[in-house]
Structure formats: structure tokens, C-alpha cells
Amino acid sequence: MELTGAQALVKSLEMQEVEVIFGLPGGAILPVYDPIIDSSIRHILVRHEQGAGHMAEGYAQATGRPGVAMVTSGPGATNVVTPLADAYMDSIPFVCVTGQVATSAIGTDAFQECDTTGITLGVTKHNWLVTDAADIPRVVREAFHVATTGRPGPVLIDVPKDVANATMEWYWPDGVDLPGYRPASTADPAAIQAAAELVRGAERPVIYAGGGILKSRASDALREFAELTGIPVVTTLMARGSFPDSHPLCLGMPGMHGNYTAVTSMQQADLLLALGSRFDDRVTGKISAFAPKAKVVHVDIDKAEIGKVRRPEVGIVADCRLAIEALSEAVRAAGPLDRSRIAPWIATLDQWRADYPYTYDRSEPDHGDLVPEGAGRRPTLKPQFVIECLRAATPPDTILASGVGQHQMWASQHWGFEYPNTWINSGGLGTMGFAVPAAIGAKVGRPDRMVWAVDGDGCFQMTAQELVTASAERIPVKIAILNNAYLGMVRQWQHMFYEERYSEVYLSPDLPDYVGWAESMGCVGLRVESPEEVTPAIEKANDIDDRPVVIDFRTDSMEQVFPMVSAGASNDEIIVHPSQRHLRAEATR
Amino acid sequence: MSPDRRANAARHHLLSVLVENKAGVLARVAGLFSRRGYNIFSLAVAPTDDARFSRISIVVDVESSPLEQVVAQLDKLINVVEIGELHPDEAREAELLLVSVSADAGQRSQVIQLVGVFEGRIVDVGHDALTVMVAGTPDTLDDFEKLMVPYGIAGLQRSGRIALPKLVGRTSAGGRAELAVGIA
Numbered sequence: 195m196e197l198t199g200a201q202a203l204v205k206s207l208e209m210q211e212v213e214v215i216f217g218l219p220g221g222a223i224l225p226v227y228d229p230i231i232d233s234s235i236r237h238i239l240v241r242h243e244q245g246a247g248h249m250a251e252g253y254a255q256a257t258g259r260p261g262v263a264m265v266t267s268g269p270g271a272t273n274v275v276t277p278l279a280d281a282y283m284d285s286i287p288f289v290c291v292t293g294q295v296a297t298s299a300i301g302t303d304a305f306q307e308c309d310t311t312g313i314t315l316g317v318t319k320h321n322w323l324v325t326d327a328a329d330i331p332r333v334v335r336e337a338f339h340v341a342t343t344g345r346p347g348p349v350l351i352d353v354p355k356d357v358a359n360a361t362m363e364w365y366w367p368d369g370v371d372l373p374g375y376r377p378a379s380t381a382d383p384a385a386i387q388a389a390a391e392l393v394r395g396a397e398r399p400v401i402y403a404g405g406g407i408l409k410s411r412a413s414d415a416l417r418e419f420a421e422l423t424g425i426p427v428v429t430t431l432m433a434r435g436s437f438p439d440s441h442p443l444c445l446g447m448p449g450m451h452g453n454y455t456a457v458t459s460m461q462q463a464d465l466l467l468a469l470g471s472r473f474d475d476r477v478t479g480k481i482s483a484f485a486p487k488a489k490v491v492h493v494d495i496d497k498a499e500i501g502k503v504r505r506p507e508v509g510i511v512a513d514c515r516l517a518i519e520a521l522s523e524a525v526r527a528a529g530p531l532d533r534s535r536i537a538p539w540i541a542t543l544d545q546w547r548a549d550y551p552y553t554y555d556r557s558e559p560d561h562g563d564l565v566p567e568g569a570g571r572r573p574t575l576k577p578q579f580v581i582e583c584l585r586a587a588t589p590p591d592t593i594l595a596s597g598v599g600q601h602q603m604w605a606s607q608h609w610g611f612e613y614p615n616t617w618i619n620s621g622g623l624g625t626m627g628f629a630v631p632a633a634i635g636a637k638v639g640r641p642d643r644m645v646w647a648v649d650g651d652g653c654f655q656m657t658a659q660e661l662v663t664a665s666a667e668r669i670p671v672k673i674a675i676l677n678n679a680y681l682g683m684v685r686q687w688q689h690m691f692y693e694e695r696y697s698e699v700y701l702s703p704d705l706p707d708y709v710g711w712a713e714s715m716g717c718v719g720l721r722v723e724s725p726e727e728v729t730p731a732i733e734k735a736n737d738i739d740d741r742p743v744v745i746d747f748r749t750d751s752m753e754q755v756f757p758m759v760s761a762g763a764s765n766d767e768i769i770v771h772p773s774q775r776h777l778r779a780e781a782t783r
Numbered sequence: 784m785s786p787d788r789r790a791n792a793a794r795h796h797l798l799s800v801l802v803e804n805k806a807g808v809l810a811r812v813a814g815l816f817s818r819r820g821y822n823i824f825s826l827a828v829a830p831t832d833d834a835r836f837s838r839i840s841i842v843v844d845v846e847s848s849p850l851e852q853v854v855a856q857l858d859k860l861i862n863v864v865e866i867g868e869l870h871p872d873e874a875r876e877a878e879l880l881l882v883s884v885s886a887d888a889g890q891r892s893q894v895i896q897l898v899g900v901f902e903g904r905i906v907d908v909g910h911d912a913l914t915v916m917v918a919g920t921p922d923t924l925d926d927f928e929k930l931m932v933p934y935g936i937a938g939l940q941r942s943g944r945i946a947l948p949k950l951v952g953r954t955s956a957g958g959r960a961e962l963a964v965g966i967a
Contacts, residue, residue: 266954312809312810315810315812315814316818319861320860320861323807325806339863348910372861373803374802374860374861374862374863374864374865375802375861480950497855497858497859498852498856498858498859500853500855501851501852502825502852502855
């Protein structure tokens with residue numbers, strides 16, 4: 195069967211069981227857009243290519259299947275560089291197809307030409323410039339294999355226009371031939387044995403669970419191991435939901451804005467079981483002062499992560515789920531575990547949990563800086579309160595997306611995650627503007643679930659135009675803007691480290707008019723200014739299922755995220771909420 | 784060998800990297816070094832006896848502990864098939880040097896004599912200069928280069944080190960040397 199390269203590309207995507215492509219056509223990718231009309235694959239026309247990339251990421255994170263985006267050459271390609279970098283940092287399987295100028299024009303500075311494979315070299319797991327239409331099925335098969343196996347990540351296929359127009363004889367390869375690519379799978383039994391011995395001997399063990407738990411679908415294995423051993427679990431920003439927050443062994447999020455117990459448990463641990471986590475600087479704080487008494491068992495599918503930041507006592511290069519299952523087996527095989535060994539440790543953790551929960555001042559007088567003179571006073575709306583109300587008013591398996599900044603930290607702290615793949619955020623790259631398109635992608639992948647995005651006013655303004663996409667495609671996502679009129683996290687740092695000299699962080703609460711903007715994009719727009727309006731507005735939004743909803747929550751601009759470990763400081767120097775500082779003072783006296 | 788070359792030698796590690804012979808592979812390898820902040824001291828690349836693969840010999844300037852990290856990162860590149868670190872006492876190393884050196888009638892015979900001692904060849908002759916090719920171990924070339932300096936060097940190009948593991952004591956059943964893979 196003779197096909198054009200473009201037809202072969204679309205057919206190859208069908209062979210990979212792609213159900214949706216997020217994209218935007220242009221000159222160089224035009225040939226590929228013609229067979230899309232006849233394809234079973236749904237195409238979602240975005241308003242900006244960055245949106246296509248983040249939608250593909252949101253789709254991938256919600257479903258565990260690779261997300262696919264398709265864009266044209268030049269600016270189309272450069273606009274997806276941010277999502278590619280984001281997916282690279284957070285190990286998200288993402289296949290991006292870019293158009294390219296004809297092979298005869300490559301290197302001539304042709305219209306809409308850029309060196310796409312060169313530009314994306316450092317932000318993809320691998321990329322391909324296809325120079326022969328006959329290579330297309332093979333390259334697509336390889337691309338999906340690379341994106342979804344081992345440590346997942348983004349890949350890019352660059353297709354010159356003449357290659358898309360050329361003809362080839364259709365075939366579908368039996369497998370892939372990549373002699374240099376051998377992803378790890380099972381763990382070395384000797385290393386598992388060594389790890390099991392450390393587990394059995396530990397007095398203050400902590401499981402440091404990372405995003406690899408979700409990538410390897412190891413939530414059940416993790417829960418079984420934790421319950422078998424009684425070892426408490428911290429879940430990093432990328433692992434939220436991999437272990438239920440309501441579980442008695444869950445200590446919650448560690449790191450720069452993690453809770454006191456999660457952070458301090460790692461500092462005082464004598465054994466750290468790092469499972470699919472990578473000792474990110476936001477988790478470790480000052481690395482030389484991180485978990486100083488702990489022996490480390492580090493499980494990661496990426497060999498380069500073992501010893502990159504912290505040299506482990508036992509390094510295990512393996513799929514997280516397989517390694518955890520083997521570890522459970524090895525611990526069980528060695529006979530009954532003496533739980534009394536860790537009982538004092540658990541008691542200590544329980545005391546910390548009682549003393550240092552996440553907290554905020556529930557009702558402070560209005561600071562007045564957002565209220566015009568004479569407009570009257572009203573109770574301040576706390577952003578954390580909004581998240582608590584949102585959590586209470588939505589189903590337990592609601593998917594929550596977020597942008598980057600204060601709202602992201604509050605969402606992670608106060609949401610209470612119960613299920614894997616219900617938290618979609620930009621952890622490694624910290625991409626503002628991630629929430630709206632990622633939520634849309636998640637809703638496309640999981641139409642059966644309610645999908646909310648918690649966004650900041652700064653973030654929202656970066657990618658809000660994708661709500662036009664959502665309206666046009668009838669994708670009913672719901673967006674909660676925590677509108678504090680500031681680039682809040684930057685403001686918080688200027689407050690704490692720059693003597694309250696606020697430089698270029700004020701955004702205004704009502705420019706733009708978020709409700710008017712939402713409605714102009716085909717969404718329902720709501721505004722909430724006081725605490726008693728919060729839940730009714732959320733319930734109203736929950737009842738709307740035929741279009742997106744945007745709620746403009748006017749929140750306290752002074753609110754700060756606590757606890758906090760300053761950048762570069764030791765985790766021992768954690769700054770807790772002002773109301774808890776007397777306890778810290780007593781403890782360290 | 785000049786003093787600072789000797790001082791650097793401890794930080795120099797020779798990696799022998801077998802890669803798929805595909806477009807852009809060298810850019811991927813070189814790009815990884817710059818992205819992760821490692822310095823390449825020298826680099827030589829050519830196809831192997833099997834045309835599907837090329838061998839890149841890279842002398843990298845690092846302390847030994849980050850070397851492990853650069854090897855692990857290199858190993859993640861899809862087109863990298865195999866990586867070995869070759870320790871100088873376990874490898875046969877060679878390098879090629881071309882040098883154009885000033886040599887008028889009065890000095891020419893001295894230069895030719897030195898070329899003879901180093902088993903080099905005169906590959907070009909001008910009125911008051913010679914171009915010389917010398918092959919040898921990197922140390923030998925360092926010594927030769929140093930001896931040429933007083934005559935005046937007009938141009939110099941070295942190929943970068945290439946190497947294979949020593950055969951004696953390291954041969955496998957098939958008679959081919961096996962590479963020691965860099966990290967555990």
C-alpha cells in the first residue's frame with residue numbers, strides 16, 4: 195500500500211493508539227493536517243502551541259498514556275520548547291511532532307525555519323529529524339517506545355514538508371532496534387537484600403516517595419510495603435496522591451514549603467528509602483545538611499540519578515514498582531518484623547503532627563490595601579480557606595491542576611490527595627501558566643472525572659486564551675483563580691529577603707476583569723469576595739457541565755506560604771507559621 | 784610534558800564511546816558535556832570496522848567523582864551504545880601531531896635529526912620552514928612539541944588521543960579486547 199509520508203505519519207499515530215492530538219497547523223505541517231480530516235484521532239485546535247504542549251502533558255499525567263502535540267516549524271516549534279522542557283524535568287511521556295521546511299531548504303534560513311532538533315536537544319529524551327518518508331513508521335514506533343519506557347520523557351519528531359509529501363510503501367515495524375537503549379527493569383537481588391536488612395535494623399526510617407511511584411504505577415506496592423513495615427511516607431510535590439494523605443503513615447509533603455513533620459522526619463531519620471525521587475534542591479535544602487544521620491537506599495530507574503546528589507548506601511537501578519515488590523518480599527522472607535523498634539519514632543512523629551499542622555490565620559482584619567477608601571471592610575478571604583472549601587465540595591477523585599507559585603503550594607498543602615494521578619502540576623521547571631492547558635488536557639483524557647485548576651492571577655494571564663479552546667471543544671474544566679493581585683511568591687521573597695522592597699510584582703485585582711474575560715471566552719465567570727460566598731460559587735460551578743467555569747476569588751494579598759525553608763538554608767532552619775514559633779523556641783531551648 | 788599539562792593529567796580521563804553512526808550524534812555527545820558543565824580536552828571520532836558504529840575518544844577534564852555522573856548521563860543518550868573509561872596503564876594510546884616549524888638552512892639539519900629520533904616524517908618543505916608529522920603516545924608528542932618551541936612554531940595541530948585496551952591480560956574468548964565499563 196503506497197502512502198504519502200503524511201498519511202504514514204497519521205496512520206502510525208493510529209497504530210500507537212493515539213486518541214487525541216493537541217495542535218495548531220501552519221505551512222510546513224500542512225501536508226500532515228490533510229489526512230487528519232479522515233483519521234479516527236480527535237484533534238483539538240489550540241490557540242497557542244504552548245497550550246498544545248501543556249495539554250499533552252496534562253493528558254499524560256492524568257491517564258498515564260503519552261500525550262501528543264503537533265505544530266508547525268519555526269515559531270510553532272519554539273513555542274513548544276517550554277512544554278518539552280517541563281516534561282523533561284517532570285519525566286512526562288510526551289510525543290511532539292513538528293513540521294520542518296523542505297530538506298532542500300534546511301540550512302538556508304528559509305521562512306519559518308529553525309533548527310528544531312538542535313534547539314530541543316537538551317530538553318528531550320531523544321529527537322529525530324526524518325529525512326526519508328520510508329523511515330516514518332519506524333521513527334514513530336521508536337519515539338513512543340523511548341517516551342514511555344525507562345524514565346519517561348518528551349521526544350520530538352521533526353518532519354520536513356517534502357518528506358511528508360513523498361510516497362512510501364506502508365509497513366509497520368515489529369519492534370524497535372535501538373542498540374544503545376536498554377531501560378532498567380528488575381532490581382539486583384543482592385541490593386534488595388542489603389536494603390531489606392537496613393529496613394529491618396532501622397529505628398527512625400522514612401520513605402521518601404517521588405514521582406517515580408506514579409510513573410511506575412507503584413502506589414499499591416508502596417502502600418503494601420509501608421503497611422508491612424510500618425514505615426511512614428513523605429510524598430514529594432511530584433508524588434502527591436501516590437500515597438493517600440488520609441493514611442495514618444502519610445506525613446505529607448517535604449521540602450521548601452513542606453510541613454514540619456515531613457521535613458524534620460527526613461532530617462532526623464536513620465534510614466531514608468528514596469523511592470523514585472531525585473533529591474531535588476527544593477526537597478533537600480542545603481544538601482550538606484540534609485538528612486545527616488540517614489543511611490540512604492535509593493531506587494531509581496535512571497542510573498544517572500543514583501549518586502547524582504547524595505551517595506546512597508544502597509543504590510538500586512530498577513523500575514520502582516518491581517523494586518518495592520521485591521523489597522516487600524525480602525523483608526517478609528526474613529521473618530516477623532519487630533515493630534517495637536520504630537515505636538518511639540512513630541510517637542515522636544505523632545507529637546510533631548499534633549504540634550505543627552498546616553495552619554493559617556482564619557480571620558484577620560482586612561489589610562485594606564485592595565479596598566478603595568470608603569468601600570467598607572469585609573472579612574478577608576484566605577486562599578487556604580478557598581482550597582479547603584473546594585476540597586470539601588468536590589468528589590474525592592477530582593483531578594486538580596495548578597500553576598506555579600503560592601497557590602500551587604497552598605493547593606498541595608491543603609488539598610488532601612487520596613488517589614494517584616489526581617495532582618497535575620509543574621514541579622521541576624516551575625512553569626507559570628501550566629494550569630489552564632494542563633487541566634484541559636487532563637479533562638480530555640479523563641472526561642469521567644471532575645477537573646479543577648487552582649491558578650494564580652499571574653499564571654492565569656499567561657495561558658488563559660486556551661479557555662477559548664476549551665469552550666469551542668466543550669471541555670468543561672473549572673478554574674479557581676486565587677487572585678491576590680500580585681506575583682505572590684516573588685512578593686513573599688521580596689517581603690522576607692529584600693526588606694519588603696516590592697519590585698515589579700503588583701498586578702491589580704481587576705485589570706483584567708477576570709469575569710468579563712472568562713465570559714468573552716465562552717466560559718461562565720463568577721466572582722467571590724467574601725468567605726460565605728465561596729462554597730455556593732463552587733457548587734454552582736460544579737453544576738455546570740457544558741462549558742468551562744472561571745471563579746475569580748479575591749484573596750488576601752498579604753498571605754504567605756508557611757512553613758518555609760529559605761533557599762540554600764538547612765532544613766533544620768525551617769520557618770513555621772508564626773502561631774507555632776513558640777513551640778519551636780521551646781523545643782530548641 | 785609541560786608542568787601544567789602534568790598537573791592536569793590527573794583530572795584527565797579518556798572515555799571510549801561507541802555510538803550509532805547517525806547524523807547529529809556528535810552534537811548530542813558534545814552538547815551533553817557543555818550542558819552538564821564538563822570540559823572536553825580533546826575529541827577524536829571516526830567510524831569503526833562496523834560501519835553502523837563510530838567510536839568517539841574523549842579526553843574529559845574532571846575530578847574522578849563527577850566522571851561517574853558524566854558517564855551515566857552519556858549512557859542515557861539513545862545513540863550511545865557502550866562507554867568505557869580507559870586507564871593509561873591499561874590502554875594503548877596514540878595521537879598524531881602536525882607541526883610547521885621555522886628551520887632555515889642553518890637549523891634544518893637539527894630539526895631533521897630530532898624528527899628522526901621521534902620517528903616522524905617530513906611532510907612538507909619550504910624555504911625556511913618544515914612541516915613534520917609525528918605519531919606516538921601523548922607524552923611523546925608533548926616532549927617533541929616542547930623541543931620544537933625554540934625553533935619557532937608557525938602552526939600546530941594534534942588529533943586528540945585515541946586508544947584501545949591492552950590485549951595482554953584482558954583478552955576475551957573471541958580474542959578481542961573487552962572494554963572496562965566505567966562505573967559500577
